[in-house]
Amino acid sequence: MKRLILVAALVLLSLQVAMxxxxxAVSLTDAAxxxxxxxxxxxxxxxxxxxxxxxxxxxxxxxLEALTDEVLDWNGNFPLRIYAVSMDDSRSLQRAIAMASGxxxxxxxxxxxxxxxLRRALNVSSVPQVFVYDAKGKLAYTHIGYVPGDExxxxxxxxxxxxx
Amino acid sequence: xxxxxxxSALFLTPVADGAWGKLSGAIESNTVYYVDDPATGxxxxxxxxxxxxxxxxxxxxxxxxxxxxxxxQALAGYPSELKGAGLSSLYFGWRHGAxxxxxxxFHEQLGSGLLLRSWEDRDMGINxxxxxxxxxxxxxxxxxxxxxxxGMPKYGVWPTLKTAIAGTDVxxxxxxxxxxxxxxxxxxxxxESGISLLASAGGFAVPxxxxxxxxRAGYVAGGFSVKAxxxxxxxxxxxxxLSGAREEYKLKGGNAQLLELxxxxxxxxxxxxxxRLENMTNRIFNTTSSPSVANTINYLPALCMQQTYMLAGxxxxxxxxxxxxxxxxDLYYTFRRGSALGGRYGMKLHVGGCWIDALPFALPDRxxxxxxxxxxxxxxxxxxxxxxxxxxxxxxxxNSPTHGNRKRTDAQNVFVVDASYRITPQMAVRAxxxxxxxxxxxxxxxxxxxxxxxxxHWSVSVSDMYNHGSTGVHYFNVxxxxxxxxxxVSLLAGRNREGMVCSGGVCRWQPAWSGAGLRVxxxx
Numbered sequence: 001m002k003r004l005i006l007v008a009a010l011v012l013l014s015l016q017v018a019m020x021x022x023x024x025a026v027s028l029t030d031a032a033x034x035x036x037x038x039x040x041x042x043x044x045x046x047x048x049x050x051x052x053x054x055x056x057x058x059x060x061x062x063x064l065e066a067l068t069d070e071v072l073d074w075n076g077n078f079p080l081r082i083y084a085v086s087m088d089d090s091r092s093l094q095r096a097i098a099m100a101s102g103x104x105x106x107x108x109x110x111x112x113x114x115x116x117x118l119r120r121a122l123n124v125s126s127v128p129q130v131f132v133y134d135a136k137g138k139l140a141y142t143h144i145g146y147v148p149g150d151e152x153x154x155x156x157x158x159x160x161x162x163x164x
Numbered sequence: 165x166x167x168x169x170x171x172s173a174l175f176l177t178p179v180a181d182g183a184w185g186k187l188s189g190a191i192e193s194n195t196v197y198y199v200d201d202p203a204t205g206x207x208x209x210x211x212x213x214x215x216x217x218x219x220x221x222x223x224x225x226x227x228x229x230x231x232x233x234x235x236x237q238a239l240a241g242y243p244s245e246l247k248g249a250g251l252s253s254l255y256f257g258w259r260h261g262a263x264x265x266x267x268x269x270f271h272e273q274l275g276s277g278l279l280l281r282s283w284e285d286r287d288m289g290i291n292x293x294x295x296x297x298x299x300x301x302x303x304x305x306x307x308x309x310x311x312x313x314x315g316m317p318k319y320g321v322w323p324t325l326k327t328a329i330a331g332t333d334v335x336x337x338x339x340x341x342x343x344x345x346x347x348x349x350x351x352x353x354x355x356e357s358g359i360s361l362l363a364s365a366g367g368f369a370v371p372x373x374x375x376x377x378x379x380r381a382g383y384v385a386g387g388f389s390v391k392a393x394x395x396x397x398x399x400x401x402x403x404x405x406l407s408g409a410r411e412e413y414k415l416k417g418g419n420a421q422l423l424e425l426x427x428x429x430x431x432x433x434x435x436x437x438x439x440r441l442e443n444m445t446n447r448i449f450n451t452t453s454s455p456s457v458a459n460t461i462n463y464l465p466a467l468c469m470q471q472t473y474m475l476a477g478x479x480x481x482x483x484x485x486x487x488x489x490x491x492x493x494d495l496y497y498t499f500r501r502g503s504a505l506g507g508r509y510g511m512k513l514h515v516g517g518c519w520i521d522a523l524p525f526a527l528p529d530r531x532x533x534x535x536x537x538x539x540x541x542x543x544x545x546x547x548x549x550x551x552x553x554x555x556x557x558x559x560x561x562x563n564s565p566t567h568g569n570r571k572r573t574d575a576q577n578v579f580v581v582d583a584s585y586r587i588t589p590q591m592a593v594r595a596x597x598x599x600x601x602x603x604x605x606x607x608x609x610x611x612x613x614x615x616x617x618x619x620x621h622w623s624v625s626v627s628d629m630y631n632h633g634s635t636g637v638h639y640f641n642v643x644x645x646x647x648x649x650x651x652x653v654s655l656l657a658g659r660n661r662e663g664m665v666c667s668g669g670v671c672r673w674q675p676a677w678s679g680a681g682l683r684v685x686x687x688x
Contacts, residue, residue: 021186025222025259031428033342033384035306056470062584069550089283090276091465091669094389094426095494098435101387101428102496104510115273116283123190123218123687125286129650144652144685145645148584148592149619 021139024121028085028111031097036111038118041083042137047161048081049154050131052113052124055092055099060128063146064105070151071107078162085111087119087127130154134161185223189688192216192286196239196681201659203637204676211679212239214246216286218253227257231269233291233321241665241674242289243320243456250321253293262302269293269323272313274333274346277463278395278420278444279378282317287667290458292448295323308336317448317461326354326449329461342382350374350446350461358452363401366413374400376446376462387428395420401450402443418443431498439467440489442523457672465669467492468518468539474611474629475600476559476578480664481537482671484567487523488536492516509547516541522568536568537561555582565605576602590619596627607633621646629661637661654683 023042027035041048051067053060067082074080084105086096093114100110113119122131132141132154141157143150193215198207213236220229231253238246255268271293274280284291296315302308314330316323328351335344355363355370363370380393397418404412419442426435446462447455467490468481494516499506517540521533541559548554557580564573577600584594593616600609613627622645629639641658657680664671 021188032340033337033382033389056472058472065547089463089465089668090273091463091467094391094424094435094437095469095492097389098426098428098433098494098496102431102433102498103512104431104498104500116271120271121188121220123188123220125190125192125685125687126652142650142687143620143647144650144687145623145647147617147619147623148586149590149617152589153620 023133023137023139024118026113026117026121028113028118030112031100031110039137041081042133043135045135046078046081047132047134047140047158048083049158050083050085050133052085052087052119052122052127052129052131054087054127055096057127059146061103062148063128063130063150064103064108066146066148066151067108067154068105070155074107076159076162080107080158082108083111084108085113085118087113087116087124089116090114132157132161185221185226187219187221189217189219191218191684191686193684194239194286194681195683196677196679198240198677198679201676201678204659204661204678207677207679208240208675209237212237212242214239214242214286214289225259227259228255230254235321238289240677241672243458243672245320245456245458246289248321252291252318252321254295262304262306264298264300264302266298268297269295269318270298270313272298272311273463274311274331274348275344275378275380275393275395276391276422277465278393278422279346279376280329280331280348280461281463282461283463285667285670287665288457288670288672290460290670291318292458292461293318293323294329296329307338308334310334319448319456319459324448326356327351328353340384342380342384344378344380346378348376348461350376350448352449356449356451359401359450362403362413362452366415368415370401370450371399371415374398374446387433389424389426391422391424393420393422395422395444397444397446400443400446416443418445420444431500432496434493434495436491436493437467438491440523441483441485442487442525443485445485457670463670466666466671467520467669468537469494469516469541470666470669471539471541471559471578473557473559473578473580473582473596473598474613474627475598475609476541476557476561476580477666478600478609478663479561479563479574479576479605480666480671481518481520481539481563482567482664482666483669484520484522484536487525488520488568489523489533490518490520490536492518507546507548509550509553511547512545514541514543522564534568534571535562535564535573537563551586553584555580557582574602574604576600576605592617592619602633606631606635609633621648627658650687652683652685654681656681656683 023039088096128146129144134140140161195213197211215234218231233252234249235246253269258265271282282292294315298313301310311333331348333346375398378395382391399415399417402416421440423438447459464483464485466481471477497513499511501510520537522536539561543557545555559578562575580598582596586592596613598611611629615625617623624644627641639659643656645654659678662676665674
């Protein structure tokens with residue numbers, strides 16, 4: 001038990017370094033099967049949002065619908081870039097592509113992490129989980145789970161990245 | 165454990181300035197205290213606890229990491245080999261240009277996973293990572309990729325010494341075309357003595373090697389895609405079921421065929437998957453005892469969509485790897501905002517269906533396939549205002565409790581109304597009403613759920629499933645969750661029925677339990 005407490009304490013201390021992590025050096029695929037290097041999403045000018053989802057995750061669907069509203073209502077002076085990364089494995093890939101295409105997530109770019117590389121790199125244990133990366137490619141915000149209203153905090157964090 | 169402490173201590177300060185690379189990790193703990201409950205048959209043990217610690221370090225092209233697991237007493241229903249503490253993963257990686265080398269533990273999937281898949285699913289208790297080495301080579305344009313790997317698969321909290329795996333895979337892409345092929349050799353180092361005896365009784369020896377191979381091709385153009393894969397497996401130990409609960413032991417090969425089609429245009433999309441399996445079980449090692457869900461080196465997920473509403477998921481389909489054929493299809497359509505049916509906020513329609521037959525040769529005394537599972541489901545989601553939405557869901561299911569071994573099937577129809585309303589920008593309430601109508605099994609059920617959330621940190625829920633058609637038992641649950649950043653803690657309490665629980669199409673048996681639990685997840 002003492003060892004467990006010690007490990008927990010060290011992990012607590014290391015939480016301070018969670019923010020500022022670089023974009024992981026992993027590759028995803030788009031709906032056409034083309035490889036997309038995650039680091040290529042960094043444009044040096046604007047932040048971007050990664051939201052990780054699965055076809056069997058109901059809160060993920062609700063979050064993506066809420067983010068669609070945010071994109072449609074967006075009137076900021078920079079583009080709101082949101083990438084929805086499916087964590088579905090090969091079995092559900094076709095369904096994930098179909099769902100992403102047919103669910104009306106306007107303004108959200110679907111990507112696919114079939115081999116789980118991003119999931120492992122970001123140590124994601126449950127979805128949905130969102131990540132906001134600033135223009136320099138540093139992690140600025142992350143949040144596990146979704147409840148209605150979380151999108152307001154997310155947009156606040158995106159705007160904070162730009163005002164820095 | 166000491167190693168994890170050292171790594172944490174060593175890199176804690178330097179990480180901040182990046183001079184020594186980046187450290188990331190995750191901790192997860194899931195503990196349940198069980199109580200006696202006469203309504204569900206008492207408790208299996210007093211408590212259970214599954215715990216994981218994962219640490220990863222990366223600097224430029226170098227990476228390293230470990231995962232420690234600790235099961236002082238595994239949660240009820242988890243594989244029995246998960247006990248004690250172990251270093252389930254330790255790896256060192258080097259990436260140079262188009263080359264990727266891993267020494268130690270890794271996860272890998274070849275093709276669709278029918279040939280080889282090593283992965284982790286903590287809800288299932290699966291982590292069959294391979295400890296050895298893997299080399300991935302790519303051409304600069306990434307059109308050609310070659311992999312070669314070998315090692316011992318993990319079973320329990322350490323890699324097993326009973327089996328070694330070696331494999332190679334090549335894939336190539338040009339324009340919208342992709343092709344690939346792979347070979348995997350499972351080498352039996354030590355066969356279980358019981359299996360050796362059974363093999364002797366069948367007049368053969370346990371094969372030292374079981375070789376699997378696959379060929380695959382795909383084409384993507386515009387919104388259309390098609391993928392096909394064929395997998396074969398050399399003769400392996402096989403216990404054929406005969407009538408009268410008798411078994412005959414023999415050597416038997418396996419094969420699988422997979423075809424996936426999808427199309428998307430505008431607000432419409434559809435997908436269709438067809439699959440046939442024949443003796444495709446490929447265990448880490450053959451055993452006479454009831455095989456663990458984690459005793460596998462390939463991925464044979466249920467073809468039917470995993471339903472997420474409580475009553476729709478009561479009797480999920482589980483893959484019958486000895487022999488099945490079937491399809492799963494889905495159609496999605498979004499009625500756009502501003503259209504006549506879509507209204508101001510749009511409406512979504514999903515129609516899904518699957519049909520699985522058990523192949524006759526996999527069953528005793530049978531010459532025609534019989535239905536193993538069928539599910540036709542429709543869900544319609546309508547958003548009435550910015551703050552109020554509803555989902556109507558219907559699932560018409562028919563399943564064979566014997567996987568098509570008997571002609572009798574059980575039918576059940578599930579109806580769900582799911583409504584959510586945002587009271588304030590931060591506070592929302594969601595409610596589900598569910599009804600399952602059936603004249604078989606435990607007959608009719610009803611269920612209700614209420615969930616209240618306070619963004620961005622809190623959510624609480626109360627639910628009850630009630631079997632009023634037969635047993636009269638209530639399955640009442642309450643839960644609360646607090647989330648901040650990448651930290652989440654959940655408290656839950658209630659009664660849970662026995663049955664199959666599934667994740668990613670893979671299922672395990674969960675005994676009934678009552679009690680209270682604490683789950684902590686933290687990534688950093």
